[in-house]
Amino acid sequence: MQFYFTCQISYDKYLYYYKGYADKIExxxxxxxxxxxxxxxxxxYLTRNGINGQFRLLVDAKGNFISLDKV
Structure with missing residues (x-):
């Protein structure tokens, strides 16, 4: 299965995840x-400006991660 979405996260907000305060991005x-x-x-995909762009998430039939690509 594949899912397409836009993601905009500031650099500082991503650090919140990177430091382990949370592990999932909704x-x-x-x-x-x-x-x-x-x-x-x-x-x-992290830059000085954070994470910005459109992405495609691929998962298998059980919902297990396959890949995340910027499109």
Missing amino acids: VRDITGQYLHVNAKYFKP
């Missing part, structure tokens, strides 16, 4: 479904 996909994605998967 996003809303283009169909309105809420998803909870482990923050560690966003780390490759």
Whole structure:
């Protein structure tokens, strides 16, 4: 299964996740479904401005993570 969503998180807010205060980022996909994605998967997309962009999340039939790609 695949889900598409936009994510905008400031650098400072991402540090909250990075430091372990929380581990899931809640996003809303283009169909309105809420998803909870482990923050560690966003780390490759972190810049000085935070995380900004459109993403595609791929999971298997059981909901296990396969990949997160910026599109």
